[in-house]
Amino acid sequence: MTDAARPPASDTPPLDEYVGDPAVRAQWDERYGADPDRLWSGRPNGALVAEVADLTPGRVLDVGCGEGADAVWLAGRGWDVTALEVSGVALERAARHAREADVAVRWVHAGLAEAALPPGSFDLVSAQYPALLRTPDGSAERALLAAVAPGGVLLLVHHAGMETHVPEPGRPDPADYVWPAVVAALLDENWQVEVDEVRPRVVPEGGAGSHHADDIVLRARRLR
Incomplete structure (x- = not known):
C-alpha cells in the first residue's frame, strides 16, 4: 500500500x-453490544505472539480486529498497523484501547x-x-491472499475441528465460513507453507472463547 493510498492513523x-453487508455489521454490533464492557480478554492472541516473534516489524493488516488487543500489541512493538472490523461497537472500544496505550492504528470499518x-x-x-463468510467466488479467502506483499506472511489461526462441527439449532453453520x-x-x-498444524491454544484469562482448547495455525509466506 503506498503512502498515498494508506489511510492516516486516527484516534x-x-x-x-462502513463498507460491507449491513446485516453482518448489525449481527456483530449486537454481539458486542450485549456486553457493556468488553467481549474478549483485552490481551493479544497467543498464536500471534508466538508466530511474529521472528518477524521484522513492517506493515500489518489485522483482519477482524475486534476490540483491538492484537492491533494495539503489534503497534506497541513497532508494526505499522491497519485494523479492519465490521462492528462499529468493537471499533470504538479498539480505538479507546489504542488511545490508552498511546499507539497509532489505522481503522478500517x-x-x-x-x-x-x-x-x-x-x-x-x-x-x-476470523468470522469470514464463504461466497461462491471465494472473495474473502482470495482477499486474504491478495493483501500479502511479496516476501510477506499470511497468518491464519482458528479453532481446531470447528469446520466439521454440527451446528446447534439457531446457531451459525461452521460450513458457511472460511477455515x-x-x-x-x-x-x-x-x-x-511454513506452519500448518494443530497445537494447544494459549488462552488469555477472561473473555469469550476460552472453552476452545486447540488451534489450527496456518502460516504461509508469499514468494512472489
Whole structure:
C-alpha cells in the first residue's frame, strides 16, 4: 500500500463510512453490544505472539480486529498497523484501547472483501479466529491472499475441528465460513507453507472463547 493510498492513523474510527453487508455489521454490533464492557480478554492472541516473534516489524493488516488487543500489541512493538472490523461497537472500544496505550492504528470499518485494499500491501496479514463468510467466488479467502506483499506472511489461526462441527439449532453453520484448510487449498507455487498444524491454544484469562482448547495455525509466506 503506498503512502498515498494508506489511510492516516486516527484516534477515531470512521464509523459513518462502513463498507460491507449491513446485516453482518448489525449481527456483530449486537454481539458486542450485549456486553457493556468488553467481549474478549483485552490481551493479544497467543498464536500471534508466538508466530511474529521472528518477524521484522513492517506493515500489518489485522483482519477482524475486534476490540483491538492484537492491533494495539503489534503497534506497541513497532508494526505499522491497519485494523479492519465490521462492528462499529468493537471499533470504538479498539480505538479507546489504542488511545490508552498511546499507539497509532489505522481503522478500517469494512468487510474484508468489500474493503478493496490495494493488493500486495502488507508484510503480515493476521486473521485470528476470523468470522469470514464463504461466497461462491471465494472473495474473502482470495482477499486474504491478495493483501500479502511479496516476501510477506499470511497468518491464519482458528479453532481446531470447528469446520466439521454440527451446528446447534439457531446457531451459525461452521460450513458457511472460511477455515484454514480452505485457504491452504488455494496456495500455489507462489507460496511456501511454513506452519500448518494443530497445537494447544494459549488462552488469555477472561473473555469469550476460552472453552476452545486447540488451534489450527496456518502460516504461509508469499514468494512472489
